Amino acid sequence: MTEQLKNDxxxxxxxxxxxxxxxSAIAETMDLYGVTHSAGRLYGTMYIEGEMTxxxxxxxxxxxxxxxxxxxxxxxxxxxxxxxxxxxxRREYFTAERDFFKSFIAFYCxxxxxxxxxxxxxxxxxxxxxESVMNNDQVSRGIRDYAGNLHEQIIDSKKYYKWLSRLxxxxxxxxxxxxxxIEDDAR
Amino acid sequence: MTEQLKNDxxxxxxxxxxxxxxxSAIAETMDLYGVTHSAGRLYGTMYIEGEMTxxxxxxxxxxxxxxxxxxxxxxxxxxxxxxxxxxxxRREYFTAERDFFKSFIAFYCxxxxxxxxxxxxxxxxxxxxxESVMNNDQVSRGIRDYAGNLHEQIIDSKKYYKWLSRLxxxxxxxxxxxxxxIEDDAR
DNA sequence: AATATTGTTAAAAATAAATTTAACGAACTT
DNA sequence: AAGTTCGTTAAATTTATTTTTAACAATATT
Numbered sequence: 001m002t003e004q005l006k007n008d009x010x011x012x013x014x015x016x017x018x019x020x021x022x023x024s025a026i027a028e029t030m031d032l033y034g035v036t037h038s039a040g041r042l043y044g045t046m047y048i049e050g051e052m053t054x055x056x057x058x059x060x061x062x063x064x065x066x067x068x069x070x071x072x073x074x075x076x077x078x079x080x081x082x083x084x085x086x087x088x089x090r091r092e093y094f095t096a097e098r099d100f101f102k103s104f105i106a107f108y109c110x111x112x113x114x115x116x117x118x119x120x121x122x123x124x125x126x127x128x129x130x131e132s133v134m135n136n137d138q139v140s141r142g143i144r145d146y147a148g149n150l151h152e153q154i155i156d157s158k159k160y161y162k163w164l165s166r167l168x169x170x171x172x173x174x175x176x177x178x179x180x181x182i183e184d185d186a187r
Numbered sequence: 188m189t190e191q192l193k194n195d196x197x198x199x200x201x202x203x204x205x206x207x208x209x210x211s212a213i214a215e216t217m218d219l220y221g222v223t224h225s226a227g228r229l230y231g232t233m234y235i236e237g238e239m240t241x242x243x244x245x246x247x248x249x250x251x252x253x254x255x256x257x258x259x260x261x262x263x264x265x266x267x268x269x270x271x272x273x274x275x276x277r278r279e280y281f282t283a284e285r286d287f288f289k290s291f292i293a294f295y296c297x298x299x300x301x302x303x304x305x306x307x308x309x310x311x312x313x314x315x316x317x318e319s320v321m322n323n324d325q326v327s328r329g330i331r332d333y334a335g336n337l338h339e340q341i342i343d344s345k346k347y348y349k350w351l352s353r354l355x356x357x358x359x360x361x362x363x364x365x366x367x368x369i370e371d372d373a374r
Numbered sequence: 375a376a377t378a379t380t381g382t383t384a385a386a387a388a389t390a391a392a393t394t395t396a397a398c399g400a401a402c403t404t
Numbered sequence: 405a406a407g408t409t410c411g412t413t414a415a416a417t418t419t420a421t422t423t424t425t426a427a428c429a430a431t432a433t434t
Contacts, residue, residue, distance in 0.1 A: 007325040014320055015334055018313035022341055025309030029302045034221025036422075048337070054381070067423055069382065090380065090432065098340070100347035115216045122212030126205035133201055138194040147202055150235070153285070154209055160287035163369050170367060179366045180357060182350050223392075241411070254393055256412060277402065277410070 019048050033107070035078075038063065039071045043080055046096035051084060053091050079106035101182070109168050116161045116168070123154050123161075130154075206235050220294070222265075225250065226258045230267055233283035238271060240278050266293035288369070296355045303348045303355070310341050310348075317341075 023044035030040030038061070045060055046052055052060070057068040072094055075081035080103050084093045097103045133139055133147040170176045210231035217227035225248070232247055233239055239247070244255040259281055262268035267290050271280045284290045320326055320334040357363045 004325070004327065007323070008327050008330055011320045011323065011326040011330050011334070014316045015330070015337065018316040018334075018337065021309045021313045021316075022306075025306045029305055032221070032298045032301060034219070038422080048340075064424055065380090066382075066425085070422090092381075100344055101350070104347070104351075111219045114219060118216055119209075119212045122208045126208045129201045129205040129208075133198045136194070136198065138191070139198040140191065140195050143195055143198050143202070147198070147205075150202065150205065153235075157287055159369055159371065160291070163288070163367065164291075166367055166370075180350065180353055182346055183353075184346065225392080251394055252410085253395085253412070257392090260412095279411075 023048055035074075036071075038067070039074055042068070042071050043075055043096055046081060046094065047098060051093045051095050053093055057094075078110065079103070105171055109172050112164055112168050116165050120158065120161055123158060126154055127151060210235055222261075223258075225254070226261050229255070229258050230262055230283055233268060233281065234285060238280045238282050240280055244281075265297065266290070292358055296359050299351055299355050303352050307345065307348050310345060313341055314338060 023041060026044035026047060027037055027040035030043060031037055035043075041061060042057060045057070049056075049060070054065050054068045054072070057063075057072070058065050061068070072081055075096075076083065076094075080097050081094050082097065084095045086093050097106070130147045130151040134144050134151060136144070210228060213231035213234060214224055214227035217230060218224055222230075228248060229244060232244070236243075236247065241252050241255045241259070244250075244259070245252050248255070259268055262283075263270065263281075267284050268281050269284065271282045273280050284293070317334045317338040321331050321338060323331070
């Protein structure tokens with residue numbers, strides 16, 4: 001083996017370790033937010049390796065094709081992975097969203113929207129029931145007061161959901177980057 | 188049974204349903220962010236019922252004390268629940284953070300900080316390895332270029348982590364409420 | 375038309391996570 | 405000091421989730 005080949009081999013090993021460090025950090029990070037570890041690893045791998053097919057994924061991660069298929073679907077549903085078209089090929093290629101700002105926006109806004117929606121519906125439903133108790137003078141004072149206190153508490157929490165809703169708008173519209181610009185000095 | 192008692196009973200039933208709606212919505216919401224369903228239910232219950240002991244929790248949720256103990260610890264670690272002191276009592280009382288803004292800040296900033304920290308460490312480590320390859324002229328051109336591209340990609344991603352870091356500051360300092368005030372018109 | 379290739383679905387197996395039972399330990403009470 | 409109360413820890417159990425194996429459907433290739 002020539003000197004050159006040995007150097008190249010060592011270099012490739014170093015590169016693999018570098019990739020591994022980044023992929024692991026991404027996977028662990030995503031773990032924090034309820035993404036399964038292997039979906040996180042897959043995202044990290046695609047982020048580093050670029051466009052991949054299901055077969056490439058299964059070889060790279062040492063898993064089966066069905067699990068790649070489901071993991072990729074999950075990531076697609078979070079808008080963290082997109083399917084890409086390759087003319088002439090029947091194969092499906094997938095690309096990780098490389099712009100973390102877009103991933104951030106898609107991931108959080110999606111969840112926050114569901115949070116706002118679900119809770120406002122529940123609050124309105126609960127508030128109606130509580131109001132019917134509060135306004136029924138056939139009911140004991142103590143119980144009506146109790147309903148009144150609960151009512152006040154849950155109505156008050158709407159402030160938060162409305163604020164969250166405006167935060168979503170601020171982020172989705174990109175307006176947030178006026179207050180908090182992306183800086184370019186990443187040394 | 189008197190008419191009054193029947194009305195009260197019905198009213199209490201309506202109140203229970205109202206609570207249940209709110210608690211379920213909170214639990215499902217927290218599920219989205221990787222909090223287990225029962226920890227979510229516990230938080231929701233404490234949010235609605237106020238201060239509780241472990242024994243009250245286990246009775247209310249129909250679970251055992253050890254699971255309440257661990258769930259409450261998890262919630263405490265997210266700053267979503269605080270221990271409260273009761274003079275004269277040896278018992279431990281716990282209160283859910285009722286200010287959702289505070290919960291929001293504690294929950295996300297905590298995770299985002301870990302995300303920034305972990306990834307910046309990994310990136311710096313990876314970048315060092317890649318630089319050693321890029322600067323080694325004993326290594327083939329193609330491999331050095333490959334390392335260079337990876338290097339550029341991961342260094343570029345630091346922009347995002349730095350931005351996220353500034354977002355954390357903005358939120359933790361409360362400055363964000365200047366741009367995005369809490370509105371009080373929650374009708 | 376028969377055979378590959380590619381991706382998905384469904385049931386089974388393996389793995390991981392949550393929950394309980396049981397036992398312990400600390401702090402108070404008598 | 406002996407007995408209680410309250411909370412935690414550790415092992416065992418249960419439950420839920422992930423992963424695989426196996427079968428299938430769709431599309432292309434021969």
